[in-house]
Amino acid sequence: MMTSRLLISIILTSICACTSGGQELTPLLNQHEKFTADGKVSEDKLYGFPTYHEDGSLNGVAYRIYFLDGSGSFEGVKGNGIDLKETKNRNVKEGLKNIEDLEKNWKIGCREDAVDVLTCLMIIPGITVFVDTKGQNLVAIHGGNSDPRGTIVGIRLDNGVNFVGGKDSQFDGTTAKQIIDGLKTAKQVTTDFRRANSSVGITETLDLYGFNEAFSYINWVMGKCKKVYNARIGIIPNITGGGFQTCNAR
Numbered sequence: 026m027m028t029s030r031l032l033i034s035i036i037l038t039s040i041c042a043c044t045s046g047g048q049e050l051t052p053l054l055n056q057h058e059k060f061t062a063d064g065k066v067s068e069d070k071l072y073g074f075p076t077y078h079e080d081g082s083l084n085g086v087a088y089r090i091y092f093l094d095g096s097g098s099f100e101g102v103k104g105n106g107i108d109l110k111e112t113k114n115r116n117v118k119e120g121l122k123n124i125e126d127l128e129k130n131w132k133i134g135c136r137e138d139a140v141d142v143l144t145c146l147m148i149i150p151g152i153t154v155f156v157d158t159k160g161q162n163l164v165a166i167h168g169g170n171s172d173p174r175g176t177i178v179g180i181r182l183d184n185g186v187n188f189v190g191g192k193d194s195q196f197d198g199t200t201a202k203q204i205i206d207g208l209k210t211a212k213q214v215t216t217d218f219r220r221a222n223s224s225v226g227i228t229e230t231l232d233l234y235g236f237n238e239a240f241s242y243i244n245w246v247m248g249k250c251k252k253v254y255n256a257r258i259g260i261i262p263n264i265t266g267g268g269f270q271t272c273n274a275r
Contacts, residue, residue: 049074053135053143053250053269054092060245069093080107086238094269095135095246099239101149102129102232129232131239135246137269141257143250145243147236151216151229152180154205156243158254162201166194166216179217179226182207194218208236249273 056066056077064081069091076093089107090097098107107130109123128150135145144157155163166178178194181187186207188200196204208214211233219226250272257270 050093051269052076052093052271053095054090054246055271055273056092058249058273060088060090060242083238083241086235088238088242090133090242095133095145097133097242099131099133099147099235099242101131101235102126103234105130131235133239133243135243137254141254143247143254143269143272145246147239147243149231151218151231152214154208154240154243156247158247158251162197162205164196164201164204166196166218177219177226179219180204181215182211183213205240208233209240246272 056079059066059079059081061079061081061083064079066077066079069076069078076091078089078091078097080087080089082088085103086100087105087107088097088099100107105126107127109127131147131149133145133147135143137143142157142159144155146153146155148154151167153165153167155161155165164180166180177190178196179187179189180196182204188196188204190196213230213232215228215230217226217228253270253272
């Protein structure tokens with residue numbers, strides 16, 4: 026099962042694609058197999074070899090995904106967009122507001138590990154949802170940059186069902202699946218992150234706009250990659266900069 030260390034590692038290393046000494050990397054996804062039929066595929070100009078991303082809208086939720094490493098973003102607030110908006114005579118306050126708005130979007134990252142598993146996550150401040158090619162789910166609650174070890178966490182869906190406990194800020198197994206099922210229909214979620222022996226917690230109330238669309242994307246990646254990664258037993262992963270094994274829909 027995925028650990029707190031893996032959570033930190035994926036967040037730090039897989040939200041953006043990186044190259045190693047200008048080396049061309051093997052992409053995770055095939056740019057000819059789009060996420061949505063109406064998505065627009067464009068070439069990136071960031072590297073010394075061709076890479077691609079897709080811009081589109083799913084159920085009115087704007088998104089951008091990157092075929093190189095499966096990363097991307099989905100709107101977390103209706104009308105938020107996925108880019109900083111340039112405004113004439115923008116002052117510092119306006120600029121910060123735009124950055125804060127973008128931080129409310131769902132960020133997507135994927136990583137393969139040393140045991141032939143691909144894991145993808147979706148994150149907004151306060152909560153992270155994981156899925157992997159072995160069919161495991163995990164929900165993590167975080168309190169800023171606080172150490173998750175030994176914490177007591179809670180999550181409430183709208184004003185109804187709540188879950189308390191978790192291990193090192195995480196819910197897994199059946200509980201994680203129950204939480205995810207609740208997130209699919211809830212409008213808001215409230216999280217609580219409390220250090221051991223502390224009576225004061227860090228709380229967040231989050232809108233769940235775009236949750237289903239972002240969750241459908243990481244499961245789309247799992248659907249494309251499950252067969253590939255389950256057949257890779259014993260193959261050394263490319264976690265040191267060589268890229269991924271490309272996943273195809275067939």
